[in-house]
Amino acid sequence: MAVYRMNDVSEDMSFLEMLDVLNERLTLQGDDPIAFDSDCREGICGMCGLVINGVAHGPVQTTTCQLHMRSFSDGDVIDVEPWRAEPFPVIKDLIVDRSAFDRIIQAGGYISAPTGTAPDAHANPVPKRDADRAFDAATCISCGACVAACPNGSAMLFTAAKITHLGLLPQGQPERYSRVVGMVAQHDEEGFGGCTNIGECTAVCPKAIPLETISRLNRDLISALSHGGSHWPKAAPRKEEVEEED
Numbered sequence: 001m002a003v004y005r006m007n008d009v010s011e012d013m014s015f016l017e018m019l020d021v022l023n024e025r026l027t028l029q030g031d032d033p034i035a036f037d038s039d040c041r042e043g044i045c046g047m048c049g050l051v052i053n054g055v056a057h058g059p060v061q062t063t064t065c066q067l068h069m070r071s072f073s074d075g076d077v078i079d080v081e082p083w084r085a086e087p088f089p090v091i092k093d094l095i096v097d098r099s100a101f102d103r104i105i106q107a108g109g110y111i112s113a114p115t116g117t118a119p120d121a122h123a124n125p126v127p128k129r130d131a132d133r134a135f136d137a138a139t140c141i142s143c144g145a146c147v148a149a150c151p152n153g154s155a156m157l158f159t160a161a162k163i164t165h166l167g168l169l170p171q172g173q174p175e176r177y178s179r180v181v182g183m184v185a186q187h188d189e190e191g192f193g194g195c196t197n198i199g200e201c202t203a204v205c206p207k208a209i210p211l212e213t214i215s216r217l218n219r220d221l222i223s224a225l226s227h228g229g230s231h232w233p234k235a236a237p238r239k240e241e242v243e244e245e246d
């Protein structure tokens with residue numbers, strides 16, 4: 001841990017703007033700026049993510065980029081750490097490699113049927129309740145806070161959000177069971193832990209993805225394995241394995 005003292009921090013600054021000011025100072029002094037990730041700074045891309053005072057995304061249930069300095073008091077000591085989870089190796093300072101999430105998506109986070117152009121709204125009737133829940137699950141921004149918060153280092157909330165999003169819609173039905181089997185296999189292959197219903201994930205999720213989505217994942221997985229869907233797809237090779245083969 002390195003200690004930096006900050007003066008004149010406006011309460012209207014976002015947390016990342018505060019880090020920008022610190023980095024400007026470090027650069028002018030000829031020191032290395034602190035490496036951290038961000039992109040949209042609007043709470044939609046999922047790139048930012050810091051453990052602040054021991055809590056993923058800090059004291060407010062939002063993204064780090066949407067956290068403001070008014071959430072802290074003058075004189076506070078603020079501990080800032082990267083996401084901590086074995087499948088998210090630290091690249092530098094506060095930046096971690098979250099490509100394990102990409103490989104889970106590659107293992108089934110999509111449907112392969114060509115969807116063509118946008119259909120008429122009434123072409124595929126979807127019950128309102130299902131449409132709302134699918135939409136809520138689709139708001140997952142893949143930030144990884146759920147993993148950082150989970151004592152097991154589980155990515156079940158993320159995986160379940162992706163399963164639920166398409167699993168509730170008519171277009172998701174043909175591949176509903178192969179998707180869940182493939183994604184859970186990849187989740188485990190990446191080294192994420194299992195879910196034991198602790199609930200830390202949903203407490204820090206900036207999109208408030210509910211634990212109910214994990215129940216849905218478990219129900220789909222049990223159905224997949226008990227209806228002859230026991231062809232457990234081999235998980236995609238990890239990056240290191242591909243490099244070793246090359």
Ligand code: SF4
Nearest residue numbers: 140141143144146205
């Ligand atoms: S479920 Fe929530 S915390 Fe986890 S990746 Fe998605 S948005 Fe982030």
Ligand code: FES
Nearest residue numbers: 039041046048065
């Ligand atoms: S920078 Fe895009 S969600 Fe924070």
